[in-house]
Amino acid sequence: MASVDIVDVRKSFGAVGIIKGVDVEIGDGEFVILVGPSGCGKSTLLRMIAGLENITSGEIRIGERVVNHLPPKDRDIAMVFQNYALYPHMTVADNMAFSLKLRGAGRDEIAGKLKPAAEILGLTHLLDRYPRQLSGGQRQRVAMGRAIVRDPQVFLFDEPLSNLDAKLRVSMRTEIKELHQRLKTTTVYVTHDQIEAMTMADKIVVMHDGMVEQIGAPLDLYDRPANVFVAGFIGSPAMNMLKGRINPSDAMRFVTEKGGVELPLAAPAPDSARDRDLIYGVRPEHFHQSAHGLPARVVVVEPTGSETQVVIEVGGEELVCVFRERIFARPGDGMSLEIVAAATHLFDAATGARLS
Amino acid sequence: MKANAPSLVASFGQARNGPGLLFMLPAAAFLLCFLAYPLGVGTWLGFTDTRIGRAGVFIGLENYQSLWNDSVFWLSVFNTILYTVAASALKFALGLWLALILNENLPLKSFFRAIVLLPWVVPTVLSAIAFWWIYDSQFSVISWVLMRLGLIDAPINFLGDATNARASVIAANVWRGIPFVAISLLAGLQTIPPSLQEAASLDGATSWQRFRHVTLPMLSPIIAVVMTFSVLFTFTDFQLIYVLTKGGPVNATHLMATLSFQRGIPGGQLGEGAAIAVAMTPFLLAAILFSFFGLQRRRWQQGGAD
Ligand SMILES: Nc1ncnc2c1ncn2[C@@H]1O[C@H](COP(=O)(O)OP(=O)(O)OP(=O)(O)O)[C@@H](O)[C@H]1O
Ligand SMILES: [Mg+2]
Numbered sequence: 001m002a003s004v005d006i007v008d009v010r011k012s013f014g015a016v017g018i019i020k021g022v023d024v025e026i027g028d029g030e031f032v033i034l035v036g037p038s039g040c041g042k043s044t045l046l047r048m049i050a051g052l053e054n055i056t057s058g059e060i061r062i063g064e065r066v067v068n069h070l071p072p073k074d075r076d077i078a079m080v081f082q083n084y085a086l087y088p089h090m091t092v093a094d095n096m097a098f099s100l101k102l103r104g105a106g107r108d109e110i111a112g113k114l115k116p117a118a119e120i121l122g123l124t125h126l127l128d129r130y131p132r133q134l135s136g137g138q139r140q141r142v143a144m145g146r147a148i149v150r151d152p153q154v155f156l157f158d159e160p161l162s163n164l165d166a167k168l169r170v171s172m173r174t175e176i177k178e179l180h181q182r183l184k185t186t187t188v189y190v191t192h193d194q195i196e197a198m199t200m201a202d203k204i205v206v207m208h209d210g211m212v213e214q215i216g217a218p219l220d221l222y223d224r225p226a227n228v229f230v231a232g233f234i235g236s237p238a239m240n241m242l243k244g245r246i247n248p249s250d251a252m253r254f255v256t257e258k259g260g261v262e263l264p265l266a267a268p269a270p271d272s273a274r275d276r277d278l279i280y281g282v283r284p285e286h287f288h289q290s291a292h293g294l295p296a297r298v299v300v301v302e303p304t305g306s307e308t309q310v311v312i313e314v315g316g317e318e319l320v321c322v323f324r325e326r327i328f329a330r331p332g333d334g335m336s337l338e339i340v341a342a343a344t345h346l347f348d349a350a351t352g353a354r355l356s
Numbered sequence: 357m358k359a360n361a362p363s364l365v366a367s368f369g370q371a372r373n374g375p376g377l378l379f380m381l382p383a384a385a386f387l388l389c390f391l392a393y394p395l396g397v398g399t400w401l402g403f404t405d406t407r408i409g410r411a412g413v414f415i416g417l418e419n420y421q422s423l424w425n426d427s428v429f430w431l432s433v434f435n436t437i438l439y440t441v442a443a444s445a446l447k448f449a450l451g452l453w454l455a456l457i458l459n460e461n462l463p464l465k466s467f468f469r470a471i472v473l474l475p476w477v478v479p480t481v482l483s484a485i486a487f488w489w490i491y492d493s494q495f496s497v498i499s500w501v502l503m504r505l506g507l508i509d510a511p512i513n514f515l516g517d518a519t520n521a522r523a524s525v526i527a528a529n530v531w532r533g534i535p536f537v538a539i540s541l542l543a544g545l546q547t548i549p550p551s552l553q554e555a556a557s558l559d560g561a562t563s564w565q566r567f568r569h570v571t572l573p574m575l576s577p578i579i580a581v582v583m584t585f586s587v588l589f590t591f592t593d594f595q596l597i598y599v600l601t602k603g604g605p606v607n608a609t610h611l612m613a614t615l616s617f618q619r620g621i622p623g624g625q626l627g628e629g630a631a632i633a634v635a636m637t638p639f640l641l642a643a644i645l646f647s648f649f650g651l652q653r654r655r656w657q658q659g660g661a662d
Contacts, residue, residue, distance in 0.1 A: 052554045072557040079558050085551035089573040089656045098569070099559035130656040146559075 002063030002153040002186055003028045004049060009058030011044055011210075018044050020210040021058070026203075028063075029184040031177075033197045035233070036207035042190045043082055045207070046156050049188060050079050062153060078147035079156040082190075084139045086131040086146075093118075093127040096145045113149045120175055121145045136163040141172075148179060155187040161196065169193075173200060194236045198222070206230050224345075228352040231281050231345060237309065240319045242280045243349060246273055254280045254346070259315020261294065264341035273346065273355050281345035284309070287321040290338035298329045312337065401630035408624040419631035428607050429632065432615040436639075438522065439611060440590045443529045447586055448579075450530065451537025456567075458538070459545045469542070476535035484599035487528040491515050491600065515601050518608035525609050528596055533589065537582055544578030545571070577654065584647030591639060612636050 004026040011019035019041045026032050034042045047053040049060060051072035060067055067075055078099075086095050096117065097110045105113075118124045121141040131139055140163045147155060160176075161169045177200055180187055191197055197204055198218045206213040206221065206229070213233075214226040225231035231239045242263070244256040251268040255261070263280055296312040296319075303309075308327040312319050312335060321337065329335060346355045402419055406412030423429045458469055475483065490497055491514035499511035514524045548571060556566045594613040597603065603610035603618060610618075612632055620629020 050554075050558060052558075072554070073560045073562065075558075076560075077558060079555070081551055081555060083549075083551060085549070085555040087552060087555070087570060089654070098556070098561075102560050102565060102569075132656065146555075150559075 003030075003061075004063075004154060004186060004188065005059075005061040006045075006049070007059040007061070009045070009048060009060060010056045011041075011048060011053065012056050018210050019048070019056075022207075022210075022212050024205055024212065024215060026186060026188065029186055031180050031187045031189065031200060031202045032205060033201035033203070034188065034190045034205050034207060035192070035194075035197050036213075037233070038192075040207045041210045042207060043158055046079070046158055046188060046190060049154070050077050050156055051075050076153040077156060078150045078152040078154075080140075080143045080147050080158060080160045082158040082162075084131075084143040086139055086142055088131050091128050091130055092123060092134070092142050092145075095131070095142055096149050098146070099150050117145045117149045120148075120179070121172075137165065137168065140164060144172075144176075151183070152185065155185050155189075157187065157189040159190055159192065162192065169196075176200065194234070197234075204234075206233060208233075223343075224354070225281075226354050228279055228281075228347045231347065231354075235283060237284050237320045237322065239281045239283050239345070241347075242317055242319075243277065244280060245276065245278060248274065254278070256280070256315055256317060258317050261315035261317075263294075264339055264344065265346060266342050266344050267356075269346065270355065273348075277349035278355070279347040279349050279352075281347060282319075282339055283343065284320045284322040286340040286343040287319075287323070288338045288340065289323070290336060293336040293338035296335045296337050298331055298333045298335055300331060301327060301329055303327075310335075398630050399634055401627055402634040403631075404627045406626040406630075408621075408626060412627050415627075419628050420635070422628070423631060423635065428610070429615065429635075431607055432603075432610045432612050432632075433635075435522070435607075435609060436591060436611045436613075436636075439526060439529070439593070439609075440587060443526045443533065443590050444583065444587050446526070446530045447533045447537045447590075448583055451534050451582075452541055452579075454534065454538040455541035455545055456571075458542050469539070472538055473535045475532050480532065480595040481599060483532055484528065484596050487524075487531075487596075488600055491524050491528075516605055518605060521601055521605055521609050525597055525600055528600065529590060529593060532596070533586060536589075537586055540582040541575065541578060544575050544582075548574050577657065580647060580650035584643060584650065587643050588640065591643065592636070 004024075006022055006024040006026075009019060009022045010017065022041075022045060024032070034045065036042055044053060048055050049062075051067065051070060055068055062075060062077075087098065090098065093114060096114055097105075100110045100113060114127075115124075118127060121144055123138070123141055123145055126134065126138060126142075131142065134142065140160060144157075144160055147157075157176075161172050164172060173196055176189075189196075189200065201218050203215060204218055204221050205215050208229050214221060214230045216224075221230060221234050225234060225239075228241065232241065242254075242256045243258070244254055244263075246265075246269045247253040247255050247262060251274075252265050254263045254265055254269075256263065257277075263282075265280075294314055296314045298310060299313050299318060300311040301308065302311075303326065306324075308323045308325070310321045310323065310327055310329070312321055314337075347353065348355055401412075403414055403416060404412035405415050405418070454472060458465070458472065462468060489495065493513050493516055494511055496511055496514060498514075499508070502508045503511070513520060515521045552570050552574070553566055556570050561569065592613055593611060594617065597609055597611055597614045598617070601609045603614045607615075612635065616629045616632035616636075618629075619625045619632060623629070
């Protein structure tokens with residue numbers, strides 16, 4: 001087990017900068033999740049930690065040891081590749097046992113490690129098959145198995161559950177979480193799945209275009225996104241964002257640009273926010289039905305069973321709201337809504353940064 | 357009869373494979389004329405006492421009986437096997453080594469790949485003549501360099517001494533055959549996804565272990581194909597030997613192919629020459645059988661892809 005420190009790491013392929021100065025501190029035993037849009041450099045960063053990609057500048061330390069020039073085989077890292085990278089000429093059992101065999105482990109030791117791992121991953125009946133004879137999800141589980149039979153310093157997972165069906169994904173999520181609680185191995189995990197990120201991470205790193213937008217605990221990111229990008233990226237359905245300015249005569253109210261609708265703020269806007277273009281953010285679940293609220297018009301109603309998602313129109317802008325209760329409104333109906341003022345966000349329109 | 361003919365034509369045309377068979381006719385005719393016919397005639401000649409200028413009569417296995425007791429024939433069998441085994445092993449080892457080097461990210465990669473192909477694009481006779489000069493007993497460039505370096509006192513008698521001659525023709529054959537092996541294996545290496553090497557290195561494999569446990573097994577299907585062809589080409593080699601040594605000194609480098617030609621054409625004993633050539637078939641069949649089993653899809657290659 002070890003901490004991983006990434007200090008001002010940059011990476012360019014030729015002249016193209018892919019990672020543009022990333023700083024992340026990962027504590028010993030922490031479970032860190034990397035999220036970000038496709039192509040933002042998550043896999044590249046992971047590969048740099050593993051030593052598969054050299055670092056253009058900066059420093060990566062694993063447990064206080066600078067590993068910039070350490071070859072992958074000496075880093076004691078297990079990685080699950082986005083494309084599995086199973087050895088096609090080895091059975092599932094051999095794939096999983098390969099690293100143990102290289103280390104010179106005996107038959108008994110290998111069997112002792114293989115069996116529980118295969119059981120956790122539901123691979124016991126597939127141990128004699130070759131990768132070609134497996135489905136995508138089964139291959140992904142073998143790739144997971146190859147990583148967990150080892151006892152590495154660091155686990156790197158690159159979207160390890162992306163090919164599983166919803167049910168298996170939920171149970172694997174729990175398994176990985178339990179595994180982490182048992183082994184306490186430092187883990188860096190890439191995913192596109194919001195729920196995975198929110199439920200599994202000790203710490204989420206939001207990346208965008210080769211840079212870190214924000215690092216923090218899942219709920220911190222959710223409750224206090226540092227900028228418009230994080231606000232829009234974390235949470236599903238995404239946060240509603242409206243352009244506008246502060247009401248010059250009332251610092252507690254925001255006026256939308258399009259319809260001139262007045263919306264409540266969590267706190268009086270700072271003086272610096274006056275007379276500037278701002279972005280007002282409110283999450284879909286922070287709307288209530290109320291007799292004296294904003295007049296809104298229903299556009300679409302989408303019941304999902306446990307909740308109801310309603311698209312409404314307020315002053316020419318469409319907003320998404322989620323209600324715990326059933327809503328029986330029809331498109332075109334009027335609705336009166338109140339916004340939970342304390343849960344609203346304010347960002348600078350020019351820089352995208354949060355204004356507290 | 358007359359009523360039958362059109363219906364036969366009609367049924368032929370209607371049969372599911374009718375047009376297919378028709379389209380195969382040119383190819384079948386071609387194969388018959390240029391493959392089956394010479395093979396058949398050659399085999400037949402082996403059972404006759406034909407000479408040049410005189411049609412022979414069937415003499416059964418007499419040719420083979422005399423070959424059985426012919427020490428020169430047995431020497432040529434030994435030479436052929438030695439030549440094939442030594443040259444193929446060297447071509448494989450050196451070709452694989454070259455392929456591995458060329459698969460790395462070298463500067464001027466395509467330039468080196470083109471260079472490696474050179475020995476193969478030069479006509480065999482031309483390269484054989486070049487080797488003939490290189491191996492010349494007086495003007496050999498190798499002897500000259502070694503003498504200049506002070507390593508030897510007198511020119512090496514490359515083609516005059518039995519052992520030297522064997523080594524020399526094997527070296528020439530290896531030089532000529534390496535490109536085929538190297539480029540084919542390079543093509544094979546490039547089908548191995550780099551992520552497998554990465555996974556193995558993360559699993560803690562040294563570069564030798566990666567080669568031994570990942571590269572080599574994944575390359576084995578290609579190795580089987582390439583080495584089968586290489587063995588067949590080497591076993592039937594004729595041009596190099598004929599230009600360099602004509603089988604000498606004292607038959608030390610006579611291969612079955614050259615002996616067959618020598619007995620058959622310059623020697624005029626067509627029947628005996630043909631019998632020697634036919635005697636090569638068991639060896640070639642063995643090589644083909646070996647490749648048939650070697651080439652079978654390995655279990656890990658079976659089953660659907662994505
Ligand atoms: N070997 C390479 N040469 C040049 N560009 C590369 C190379 N590898 C990756 N890139 C580029 O680097 C960027 C980041 O790629 P990376 O694979 O890290 O994205 P990612 O965040 O993992 O995306 P995804 O979520 O789709 O997996 C991409 O724009 C990609 O085109
Ligand atoms: Mg990726």
